[in-house]
Amino acid sequence: MSVLPYLVAAWLLVIGLWGVITSRHLVHMVLCLGVVQSSTYVLLLAVGYRTGGQAPIVSSSVPPSSPFVDPIVQALTLTDVVVEATVVAVLLALTVQAHKRFGTADPNALGALRG
Amino acid sequence: MMALLSLAVLVPILAGTLLALTSSWERRRIAAGVALAAVLASLVLLAVALGRNGGGRSVIWWGSWPPHGRVVGIDFAVDGLGGGLALFVTVLAVPALLMAAYAIRASAQLFFGACLIFVAAMVGYCLTGDLFNLFVFFELMSVSAYVLVGYEVRKRAPLEGALTFAVTNSVGSILFLFGIGLLYGKVGALNMAQLGVGLHAVGPSGLVYVAFALVATGLLVKAAVIPFHFWTADAYGVAPTPVLILLGGVFSELGLYGFARVYWTVFDPALGAHHDAIRAIFVLLGLATGLLGAGMALAQHHLRRMLAFVVISQIGLFLVGIGLLSADGLAGTAIFLVGDGLAKAALFVCVGVVQLRCDAIEERTLHGRGRRLLWPLGIAYLLAALTVADLPPWGTFAGKALVEDAALKAGGYGWVPAVMTLISALAAGALLRAGLRVFAGVGDPAPYDERFVHEDGTQGGGEDESDVSVVLPGALAAALVLASLAWGLIPGLEHAAARAATRFIDTAGYAAAVLGGGARRATAPAVPPVHGPDATAWLYALATLAGAAAVAALGVAGRTLPRAAARTVDAVRALHSGRPGDYVAWAAGGAATLAGLFALTLS
Numbered sequence: 223m224s225v226l227p228y229l230v231a232a233w234l235l236v237i238g239l240w241g242v243i244t245s246r247h248l249v250h251m252v253l254c255l256g257v258v259q260s261s262t263y264v265l266l267l268a269v270g271y272r273t274g275g276q277a278p279i280v281s282s283s284v285p286p287s288s289p290f291v292d293p294i295v296q297a298l299t300l301t302d303v304v305v306e307a308t309v310v311a312v313l314l315a316l317t318v319q320a321h322k323r324f325g326t327a328d329p330n331a332l333g334a335l336r337g
Numbered sequence: 338m339m340a341l342l343s344l345a346v347l348v349p350i351l352a353g354t355l356l357a358l359t360s361s362w363e364r365r366r367i368a369a370g371v372a373l374a375a376v377l378a379s380l381v382l383l384a385v386a387l388g389r390n391g392g393g394r395s396v397i398w399w400g401s402w403p404p405h406g407r408v409v410g411i412d413f414a415v416d417g418l419g420g421g422l423a424l425f426v427t428v429l430a431v432p433a434l435l436m437a438a439y440a441i442r443a444s445a446q447l448f449f450g451a452c453l454i455f456v457a458a459m460v461g462y463c464l465t466g467d468l469f470n471l472f473v474f475f476e477l478m479s480v481s482a483y484v485l486v487g488y489e490v491r492k493r494a495p496l497e498g499a500l501t502f503a504v505t506n507s508v509g510s511i512l513f514l515f516g517i518g519l520l521y522g523k524v525g526a527l528n529m530a531q532l533g534v535g536l537h538a539v540g541p542s543g544l545v546y547v548a549f550a551l552v553a554t555g556l557l558v559k560a561a562v563i564p565f566h567f568w569t570a571d572a573y574g575v576a577p578t579p580v581l582i583l584l585g586g587v588f589s590e591l592g593l594y595g596f597a598r599v600y601w602t603v604f605d606p607a608l609g610a611h612h613d614a615i616r617a618i619f620v621l622l623g624l625a626t627g628l629l630g631a632g633m634a635l636a637q638h639h640l641r642r643m644l645a646f647v648v649i650s651q652i653g654l655f656l657v658g659i660g661l662l663s664a665d666g667l668a669g670t671a672i673f674l675v676g677d678g679l680a681k682a683a684l685f686v687c688v689g690v691v692q693l694r695c696d697a698i699e700e701r702t703l704h705g706r707g708r709r710l711l712w713p714l715g716i717a718y719l720l721a722a723l724t725v726a727d728l729p730p731w732g733t734f735a736g737k738a739l740v741e742d743a744a745l746k747a748g749g750y751g752w753v754p755a756v757m758t759l760i761s762a763l764a765a766g767a768l769l770r771a772g773l774r775v776f777a778g779v780g781d782p783a784p785y786d787e788r789f790v791h792e793d794g795t796q797g798g799g800e801d802e803s804d805v806s807v808v809l810p811g812a813l814a815a816a817l818v819l820a821s822l823a824w825g826l827i828p829g830l831e832h833a834a835a836r837a838a839t840r841f842i843d844t845a846g847y848a849a850a851v852l853g854g855g856a857r858r859a860t861a862p863a864v865p866p867v868h869g870p871d872a873t874a875w876l877y878a879l880a881t882l883a884g885a886a887a888v889a890a891l892g893v894a895g896r897t898l899p900r901a902a903a904r905t906v907d908a909v910r911a912l913h914s915g916r917p918g919d920y921v922a923w924a925a926g927g928a929a930t931l932a933g934l935f936a937l938t939l940s
Contacts, residue, residue: 242917
């Protein structure tokens with residue numbers, strides 16, 4: 223099992239966070255959040271991967287004893303994607319409102335609340 | 338039991354979905370009725386389930402997939418503290434929905450729908466025994482909270498508050514999930530009991546520390562522990578009052594509950610040899626959070642932001658109680674949390690109605706205007722503020738006395754109650770100062786705060802809107818304060834809480850109950866002897882009350898801080914920049930620091 227997918231997951235996590243922290247546009251910020259989230263997809267799929275394993279579908283030609291990749295992490299990843307879609311939808315709706323009402327989508331222009 | 342517990346979550350979810358689907362009807366009263374009925378149903382179901390539980394532990398398996406050596410199904414594992422907290426969620430949801438029926442006009446049906454989903458997610462979160470299921474409920478309650486905070490999306494402050502809230506908390510959730518992924522990779526399980534057994538078998542390692550830091554970060558972002566707390570004031574300062582009752586009363590606390598649950602079930606078996614280091618880290622973190630929250634509350638003149646920082650200061654105290662890692666500390670926290678949650682709900686109602694009626698939220702512009710409102714409102718506010726300062730015999734007094742007792746017994750933590758007293762005195766002093774100015778018109782008006790100007794360049798303060806009735810909120814606030822008093826008067830509460838807390842931290846018993854099989858132990862663990870508040874507790878409570886009175890008196894008299902202290906406060910306030918990017922940077926740095934601390938101290 224290669225270490226590469228774990229490195230990719232860690233890299234996505236760090237670079238996505240860097241993007242969120244330094245972002246100058248709300249849409250960019252939301253997409254960076256998506257990059258951070260995809261680090262968890264890569265991590266989960268890497269965790270469940272088996273070398274030489276096949277898709278976890280048992281049928282008459284594929285006996286249950288043959289090697290499978292872990293189906294649980296795939297279910298988790300799917301759930302994760304749904305969660306991410308919900309969060310992105312809410313955030314983008316707020317972004318659209320911010321742009322419509324206040325003519326800006328720069329997170330640094332926020333700050334009616336501080337101190 | 339299966340039907341009771343599953344319906345307690347399903348009824349509010351289904352009712353909420355129904356309200357959202359039919360939202361174009363816009364029948365405000367019917368929606369309020371449906372929402373109240375659903376929440377009351379959930380409340381009754383949970384109460385019956387807890388009664389049948391009789392202080393024990395119930396485990397139900399969804400779809401009847403019990404474990405056969407290895408857990409594949411998802412379970413609810415309900416004990417006194419988890420089930421009790423779920424019950425408290427539904428109890429607080431009742432005043433929240435009543436306030437919503439009173440205050441929310443536009444798209445009320447959608448609002449009630451979102452509230453129900455929010456409540457259902459919180460209930461499920463308290464009951465579940467599966468780590469990934471916990472995460473899903475965590476996300477569900479977070480997303481509904483984002484929507485509810487940003488409900489008045491046409492105004493600038495709520496929009497900004499919701500954005501900051503959503504971005505910061507999403508990052509927290511992702512780190513949480515990353516930690517779950519690492520744990521699954523290490524152990525191959527998601528059930529908390531099985532994870533604990535598996536981690537115990539593989540022993541602590543670098544990966545376990547990183548996973549612990551990531552999971553803790555996700556939960557502590559929710560709980561608003563420093564340095565993860567920055568979003569809290571921005572979100573709670575602008576949330577509609579009904580939502581604030583749930584957010585400040587129980588939502589933040591759920592982050593701590595999750596932390597305690599995950600620590601005791603998943604990590605304690607592997608890290609149990611390092612109790613001293615873990616205790617030191619989390620007690621200090623709790624005290625730092627409490628001091629920051631109390632200091633920032635004192636610096637605020639925006640009443641809602643002040644309340645938000647009081648929430649943070651109390652979270653710090655709760656974390657101290659949990660971080661002591663003892664049954665009596667945990668029991669005290671549970672009692673403290675409920676008494677305090679009810680009192681804070683009363684404060685939110687009072688401030689919310691003043692804001693509605695006077696169209697202002699600044700201490701300066703509101704000076705003395707509370708006098709024209711119904712008098713019970715002012716009394717309720719002041720009593721609730723004193724409850725934050727441990728007023729005997731309110732519920733906070735008994736709870737905090739137990740936590741202090743646990744600190745004195747812990748060895749080396751005898752100085753902790755003094756700091757806790759200082760935190761409560763500062764936080765309650767800030768509340769009292771504002772209350773005396775607003776509801777009694779005592780002293781000079783507060784200084785002008787240039788940080789908060791409305792879009793028209795003023796600090797608000799139009800004419801009173803006398804068509805806003807204050808009867809319902811007045812009664813509600815009084816009822817909440819009385820409930821907090823009644824909570825403190827329940828005989829034998831300490832013993833019941835100590836029994837529940839002992840069960841909560843009995844990791845082996847939890848694993849045996851969930852996984853079944855031969856590991857079931859013959860003897861239950863010993864419940865530590867607890868007693869009601871003794872002379873020491875009265876001493877601390879009197880010191881807290883005197884301190885709060887002194888802080889309030891100095892504040893009302895217009896005394897300012899010495900220059901050096903004022904500069905420190907200004908520097909800390911400047912860190913709360915309102916920019917989500919900065920807050921995410923703090924959270925990421927905090928997660929890395931936690932991981933480093935664990936690696937240094939636990940290996």
